[in-house]
Amino acid sequence: MRGYGFSKYTPQQINKGGFDELLKLFMELLNYTAGDAGEALQWMNELDKQYKLTNDKYGMGDFIDDLKNKGYLNEDQQSGEFNITAKAEQSIRQSALEEIFGKLKKSGKGNHRTPQSGQGDEKNSERREFQFGDSLDQIDMTQSVHNAQINHGIDDFHLTERDLEVEEMDFKTLTSTVLMIDISHSMILYGEDRITPAKKVAMALAELIRTKYPKDTLDIVVFGNDAWPISLKDLPYLQVGPYHTNTYAGLELATDILRRRKTHNKQIFMITDGKPTCLKEGTKYYKNSIGLDRKVVNKTLNMAAQCKRLKIPITTFMIAKDPYLQQFVRDFTETNGGKAFYSSLNGLGEYIFEDYIRNRRRTVR
DSSP states (O other), X not given: OOSOXXXXXXXXXXXXXXXXXXXXXXXXXXXXXXXXXXXXXXHXXXXXXXXXXXXXXXXXXXXHHHHHHTTSEEEOTTTOOEEEOHHHHHHHHHHHHHHHHTTOOGXXXXXXXXXXXXXXXXXXXXXXXXXXXXXXXXXXHHHHHHXXXXXXXXXXXXXXXGGOEEEEEEXXXXXXXXXXXXXXXXXXXXXXXXXXXXXXXXXXXHHHHHHHOTTSEEEEEEESSSEEEEOXXXXXXXXXXXXXXXXXXXXXXXXXXXXXXXXXXXXEEEEESSOOOEEEETTEEEEOOSSOOHHHHHHHHHHHHHHHHTTOOEEEEEOOOOHHHHHHHHHHHHHHTOEEEEOOTTTHHHHHHHHHHHHHEEEOO
């Protein structure tokens, strides 16, 4: 019988107070406290008072003991301060990856077609006739023999070029990516926390590359008055500072890093919420936060043009809605020949993941 059957919905009971549930909350809070375990635990105590996260059988003290016993937390015996471990840092990255990557629809993973051919490493469902220059590894021998039987009969069996059928293959290119994160003071202005989503995306992207594309490289550059690289283990502790926005310095450092990479495909992802407002001239800083300073803007656009000459596209993820700032991003993108997304904080991760996967997937033709 076709159709749908309906039954009474019984919601699953949430196991309050369990270690796994509390661990998820703890990992999330660590993102907002910049890796400060003591502050995160204080927040959990306050939340426990308000929402009764624990119960009489399993209290917050039991949870802290389990964190230490399971290797997520270290306690300084002299000061009594808590610090997260490398295991906890990895768990934060994995949680960020599950949160962001889980939101992507399968149809969102587009492919980037290219006229160049190469040896693929993943078969797909498409089939076509053999063409001169195709690799022998791509020939589907079972289907090709089947075609020959149909075309010529069993009694006069022979195999011709027209009988050969080829399996299409996806060619995954090796890619070197630099992720630039704006840590200027405006990333926490106006009551909006913009640094935590940016930091979470960086951790998730790093974990995706480490687990799914281990041959790719990801470097992370932060920029304020200056720019400097940070390691993967530094990400949970990243905070904004009393900085202006030296976009030029960030791009210059990112370009220097990519020049040293031997991969053919290189790209820069830049997460920012504002305009460039700073340059370094010798040992002094040239700053102007009022409007768009022609001197700062022109030098930044020149750097975008230089990246274009080096065949390094820049994808800008703009998390601000001011029309004049968006106009700057359009000019910047046109100069570089890259792309720009005007993203909300909630959609930032999905945009970056879709674009990263789209850029690195190429279909053999």
